[in-house]
Amino acid sequence: MRFLVTGSNGLVGSRVCEQLVQAGHEVVGLGRGGKRTGGAYRYVPVELTLEADVLTAIEAASPEVIIHPASMTEVDACEKNPEQAYAANVTAVAAVAKGARRVGAHLVHVSTDYVFDGDHGPYDEEALPNPRGVYAITKHMGEQAARVFAPGCAIARTAVVYGWPAAGRPNFGAWLVGALEKKQPIKLFEDQFVSPSFADSVAAMLVELGARKLGGIWNTCGGEVVDRVTFGRALCEVFGFDASAITPSKLADLKLPSPRPLRSGLKVDKVQSQLAAKPLSLSESLARFHAAWKAGTTPPRGG
Numbered sequence: 001m002r003f004l005v006t007g008s009n010g011l012v013g014s015r016v017c018e019q020l021v022q023a024g025h026e027v028v029g030l031g032r033g034g035k036r037t038g039g040a041y042r043y044v045p046v047e048l049t050l051e052a053d054v055l056t057a058i059e060a061a062s063p064e065v066i067i068h069p070a071s072m073t074e075v076d077a078c079e080k081n082p083e084q085a086y087a088a089n090v091t092a093v094a095a096v097a098k099g100a101r102r103v104g105a106h107l108v109h110v111s112t113d114y115v116f117d118g119d120h121g122p123y124d125e126e127a128l129p130n131p132r133g134v135y136a137i138t139k140h141m142g143e144q145a146a147r148v149f150a151p152g153c154a155i156a157r158t159a160v161v162y163g164w165p166a167a168g169r170p171n172f173g174a175w176l177v178g179a180l181e182k183k184q185p186i187k188l189f190e191d192q193f194v195s196p197s198f199a200d201s202v203a204a205m206l207v208e209l210g211a212r213k214l215g216g217i218w219n220t221c222g223g224e225v226v227d228r229v230t231f232g233r234a235l236c237e238v239f240g241f242d243a244s245a246i247t248p249s250k251l252a253d254l255k256l257p258s259p260r261p262l263r264s265g266l267k268v269d270k271v272q273s274q275l276a277a278k279p280l281s282l283s284e285s286l287a288r289f290h291a292a293w294k295a296g297t298t299p300p301r302g303g
Contacts, residue, residue, distance in 0.1 A: 010031075048088070
């Protein structure tokens with residue numbers, strides 16, 4: 001099959017491309033600037049907020065499936081730059097969805113558990129979103145844009161995605177490993193409950209949604225809901241780090257620019273029963289994370 005993947009330089013997009021190539025599919029990756037990852041797929045630099053350029057790239061690729069993980073995910077940066085957040089998380093989604101409709105491609109749009117307010121989590125696919133903050137609101141608007149312009153698309157919600165970064169800023173898991181390696185003191189929230197999601201596992205679920213052309217809402221995330229302190233201590237146990245470096249803290253203590261959902265997380269009953277790519281337990285995802293680290297696929301250490 002012919003696939004087009006946005007954000008192919010990013011954490012999830014790069015792994016989606018890699019898995020598609022390994023499965024023998026024809027892949028075109030879109031990203032900002034030059035290609036910054038490996039992989040035997042064609043790469044096209046595109047600014048996704050420019051609709052005409054997006055439509056041109058999609059028409060040239062003529063994909064059967066589009067997987068769209070590209071997004072502005074820095075929550076506080078979104079709060080400080082609402083115009084930029086809207087462009088990346090709404091305007092770009094609309095452009096990609098219009099392109100999908102134009103060429104008759106199935107769209108898999110990647111969203112987030114932050115579309116919920118975090119008052120009554122964890123949430124299943126039927127729960128009613130109530131986003132708070134610019135990041136959450138724009139991601140929810142992006143879901144609506146995808147559904148308006150590409151009816152029948154899949155909305156794949158994920159949460160706290162981690163893995164060794166292909167490029168760009170460290171994700172939560174990679175940042176945590178780097179800080180623990182350097183024996184730095186770490187404060188983690190004991191009152192925020194999330195569904196930590198290993199990037200390779202998320203990518204496998206997205207690939208299956210695309211290959212099977214499944215529509216509707218799917219919680220493509222890790223299989224367990226835990227607070228961030230529990231995640232950090234479990235990581236220490238697997239990696240052999242000293243967990244005493246972790247100090248529990250409250251989300252409210254940090255006075256962050258953007259609100260975060262507290263009791264969030266996503267239920268995975270639907271994907272567990274209907275997808276071959278199953279959500280991973282926390283222990284299994286951390287074991288795979290550790291295996292990648294041991295294999296020498298980490299970013300340069302120190303400095």
